[in-house]
Amino acid sequence: MTRRSKKNPFTFMEVLEQHVRESRVSFHVPGHHNGTVHDPSLPTAFHKIMPYDLTELEQLDDLHQAEGIIQQGEEALGTLYKSKSKWLVNGSTAGNWSMLAATVKRGERVYVQRNSHKSVWNAIEWLGLEPILLSPELERGSGIPTVVNLATVQEAVERYPGGKALLLTSPTYYGDMADIQAISTYLNQHMIPLLVDEAHGAHLIYDGLPRRSAIFEGASAVVQSAHKTLPAFTMGAWLHYKENVDENRLFHALSSFQTSSPSYLIMASLDHARTYLEHLTERDWSSIQTSHFAFVMELKRAGFAVKVGDDFTKVTILTYPKNGLIFSRHLASIGIDIELAAEDHVLLCLPLREIKMEEIHHWVKLIQNASKHVPLIEDDETIYPYPSTEQVSKLTMLHDVVKTVRLSFQDAVGQIAAETIIPYPPGIPWILKGEMVTEEKVRVLVEWISLGRKLQASRHVMMKQIDVIVEEF
Numbered sequence: 001m002t003r004r005s006k007k008n009p010f011t012f013m014e015v016l017e018q019h020v021r022e023s024r025v026s027f028h029v030p031g032h033h034n035g036t037v038h039d040p041s042l043p044t045a046f047h048k049i050m051p052y053d054l055t056e057l058e059q060l061d062d063l064h065q066a067e068g069i070i071q072q073g074e075e076a077l078g079t080l081y082k083s084k085s086k087w088l089v090n091g092s093t094a095g096n097w098s099m100l101a102a103t104v105k106r107g108e109r110v111y112v113q114r115n116s117h118k119s120v121w122n123a124i125e126w127l128g129l130e131p132i133l134l135s136p137e138l139e140r141g142s143g144i145p146t147v148v149n150l151a152t153v154q155e156a157v158e159r160y161p162g163g164k165a166l167l168l169t170s171p172t173y174y175g176d177m178a179d180i181q182a183i184s185t186y187l188n189q190h191m192i193p194l195l196v197d198e199a200h201g202a203h204l205i206y207d208g209l210p211r212r213s214a215i216f217e218g219a220s221a222v223v224q225s226a227h228k229t230l231p232a233f234t235m236g237a238w239l240h241y242k243e244n245v246d247e248n249r250l251f252h253a254l255s256s257f258q259t260s261s262p263s264y265l266i267m268a269s270l271d272h273a274r275t276y277l278e279h280l281t282e283r284d285w286s287s288i289q290t291s292h293f294a295f296v297m298e299l300k301r302a303g304f305a306v307k308v309g310d311d312f313t314k315v316t317i318l319t320y321p322k323n324g325l326i327f328s329r330h331l332a333s334i335g336i337d338i339e340l341a342a343e344d345h346v347l348l349c350l351p352l353r354e355i356k357m358e359e360i361h362h363w364v365k366l367i368q369n370a371s372k373h374v375p376l377i378e379d380d381e382t383i384y385p386y387p388s389t390e391q392v393s394k395l396t397m398l399h400d401v402v403k404t405v406r407l408s409f410q411d412a413v414g415q416i417a418a419e420t421i422i423p424y425p426p427g428i429p430w431i432l433k434g435e436m437v438t439e440e441k442v443r444v445l446v447e448w449i450s451l452g453r454k455l456q457a458s459r460h461v462m463m464k465q466i467d468v469i470v471e472e473f
């Protein structure tokens with residue numbers, strides 16, 4: 001019997017459930033064989049979901065050749081986002097790689113926001129693209145890098161013409177959003193597709209929001225980590241695209257950069273995340289937003305300096321310089337795990353549900369208690385500026401083998417870095433391979449190392465050394 005038909009009346013989850021209920025014999029991967037192979041020490045709850053971890057059986061469709069229940073799930077998603085949509089099982093990382101590969105060919109130029117996630121820089125490096133860097137605006141006061149404005153986009157296109165796509169990050173980690181409508185209108189006139197890394201913006205769908213997903217505002221392709229802001233499993237993401245994206249290239253890229261064994265648990269969670277969004281009523285949206293604002297108000301009333309981006313689910317508590325990491329450790333010690341701690345702030349991701357007043361009071365009290373243990377260092381003059389560069393600049397590309405030498409940070413000032421150094425989270429490179437090492441960058445790096453901020457970098461970076469390019473004459 002096959003349940004696959006042109007139009008299956010059941011959702012992806014329902015079909016999986018039916019499959020599980022039939023207690024079928026598994027002579028196929030994965031090796032837990034519907035959960036029948038397991039160690040007795042496995043927690044019951046974990047064991048219970050094993051049978052749902054299925055594979056591309058006839059009735060369960062194939063992500064890389066979707067024509068059954070996966071295609072239906074993707075179409076339903078597309079209807080919600082008014083676009084064509086694809087599920088991703090390898091996070092926005094695979095989505096960013098695929099968007100770039102679909103629109104820009106080896107050696108071609110692409111405009112990129114400087115504070116982009118490492119997945120974007122890795123893709124640019126391995127795909128052999130020529131990036132033009134666009135500096136974001138800095139928020140007054142906090143100095144947190146935000147979004148790229150229209151003037152910077154115009155300057156980039158005029159000074160460095162011929163780019164095949166422009167990639168922005170909006171919302172940023174901190175919830176700031178670019179003026180996508182204005183930027184896409186300008187880029188349309190130049191036939192340049194706008195790609196948006198919207199890893200943090202899958203929930204921005206409700207038409208009563210002041211700023212919505214870029215896919216409604218003129219972007220050609222948008223990648224969203226459903227797992228970051230919606231009730232989906234980690235790695236679950238999706239991509240939306242319009243007609244001006246070459247579908248053949250996109251599909252080829254998606255099947256190249258993603259696993260050939262897509263997780264049915266992740267896919268089921270994606271379908272669930274879509275359903276969750278679909279079921280949110282106007283009233284739900286209103287109570288979610290109201291409760292988030294109430295949380296922010298309570299934090300402010302308790303004396304915290306708070307930044308809220310255009311995306312209401314991101315709340316940054318500003319601390320004294322050097323206090324952010326200590327604050328986060330005190331929060332963790334009382335059971336509060338936050339999204340990100342930097343030297344002078346901590347970032348909280350709020351859940352996309354109504355937060356009850358009792359929860360708000362309880363949380364704010366706990367946060368207040370944790371803050372009492374953080375030493376006050378008001379007279380510290382340290383500031384952590386985002387590295388000042390030109391508004392638009394070119395990156396030295398190191399596609400070919402180059403000679404490098406390892407230098408102390410101080411000796412490396414003025415040289416071109418041969419490696420990338422990334423504070424994690426947020427995963428946005430502080431020094432990019434091909435970028436000049438400056439006094440300012442070195443000073444901040446030294447501070448981070450002494451404060452114990454987590455860096456994704458070579459071991460020698462912790463010993464204050466960096467590889468730089470040896471210039472050939």
Ligand SMILES: Cc1ncc(COP(=O)(O)O)c(C=O)c1O
Pocket residue numbers: 090091092093094116117119169172173197199200225235237426427
């Ligand atoms: C802005 C941004 N883009 C892309 C990614 C990668 O997303 P994923 O973890 O879903 O691969 C992240 C992850 O933190 C991110 O913050």
